[in-house]
Amino acid sequence: MEIIHFEHVNVAYDEQDVLHDINLSIKEGQHTVILGANGSGKSTLLKLFSNDIYPRFSEATTKEVFGKKVWDIWELKKHLGIITNDLHYQFSDRAPNLSGFEVTLSGFYSSFHIYEHQEFSPLHVTKVEEVLDFLEIRHLRDKHISEMSTGELRKCIIARSLVHEPKAMILDEPTVGLDIKAQLNFIEMIRKIATQRTIILVTHHLEEIFEEISQVVLIKQGCIVAQGEKEALLNDAQLSAIFDLPLHVKCEKGRYFVQSVG
Numbered sequence: 001m002e003i004i005h006f007e008h009v010n011v012a013y014d015e016q017d018v019l020h021d022i023n024l025s026i027k028e029g030q031h032t033v034i035l036g037a038n039g040s041g042k043s044t045l046l047k048l049f050s051n052d053i054y055p056r057f058s059e060a061t062t063k064e065v066f067g068k069k070v071w072d073i074w075e076l077k078k079h080l081g082i083i084t085n086d087l088h089y090q091f092s093d094r095a096p097n098l099s100g101f102e103v104t105l106s107g108f109y110s111s112f113h114i115y116e117h118q119e120f121s122p123l124h125v126t127k128v129e130e131v132l133d134f135l136e137i138r139h140l141r142d143k144h145i146s147e148m149s150t151g152e153l154r155k156c157i158i159a160r161s162l163v164h165e166p167k168a169m170i171l172d173e174p175t176v177g178l179d180i181k182a183q184l185n186f187i188e189m190i191r192k193i194a195t196q197r198t199i200i201l202v203t204h205h206l207e208e209i210f211e212e213i214s215q216v217v218l219i220k221q222g223c224i225v226a227q228g229e230k231e232a233l234l235n236d237a238q239l240s241a242i243f244d245l246p247l248h249v250k251c252e253k254g255r256y257f258v259q260s261v262g
């Protein structure tokens with residue numbers, strides 16, 4: 001089953017073309033990274049996955065998510081857990097008093113708060129407890145957002161997206177703002193999730209590309225310039241071209257990093 005199947009997809013904002021002739025396939029179980037510089041079109045591509053924007057009409061265009069062309073947007077959001085940094089800001093701004101338990105529970109209504117009119121069954125509560133245990137964040141259950149570190153809140157937001165048991169999770173620059181230890185710890189958590197569902201990582205940080213990611217999609221100036229196996233694409237030539245810098249890349253124990261520039 002393909003999660004994403006795009007053929008000849010073009011996107012424009014105010015008549016300005018931003019994504020050009022996108023052909024992309026991501027299969028279930030095929031953990032994928034979408035890698036590109038700032039402004040290359042990564043977030044726009046992600047908005048296409050979630051149906052927050054639509055392609056420019058063309059007879060040649062095919063756009064299917066989980067094999068379907070048309071989706072009820074709320075139904076689709078249950079299948080695709082999407083984690084953006086915007087979610088993080090929304091929670092810390094709007095609901096600093098929410099606990100880890102409540103952040104997770106809010107996933108059932110995709111809301112940024114818990115409201116009186118929302119009804120939760122014992123099954124909802126059980127699911128939240130199960131997710132907190134799976135992610136090993138029970139210690140955050142009763143902690144308030146205002147008392148959480150960036151990494152702690154981000155883990156609760158991941159928990160929130162898991163209550164629907166999405167088939168795939170899309171993570172947009174998930175380790176922004178985390179120190180090295182928190183980053184490594186967070187990536188270990190994502191690896192655990194990757195044993196159960198497909199991860200699509202959107203980033204410009206090589207360090208975020210964990211071992212289980214097999215497919216790389218390189219995007220530059222709104223075009224997918226390469227799509228294929230990680231080992232074939234994460235090399236000096238491809239990455240220097242993508243980031244417009246002479247980069248020397250190294251891989252150690254299955255993890256990639258920029259060794260030097262120039």
Ligand SMILES: Nc1ncnc2c1ncn2[C@@H]1O[C@H](COP(=O)(O)OP(=O)(O)OP(=O)(O)O)[C@@H](O)[C@H]1O
Nearest residue numbers: 013014018036037038039040041042043044045204
């Ligand atoms: N709402 C919008 N209206 C007009 N242009 C936009 C809009 N959003 C993005 N763009 C433009 O589309 C292009 C791609 O932007 P996009 O945010 O998708 O890139 P990105 O790779 O996610 O960048 P970053 O890594 O900085 O988040 C950029 O030129 C950007 O200026």
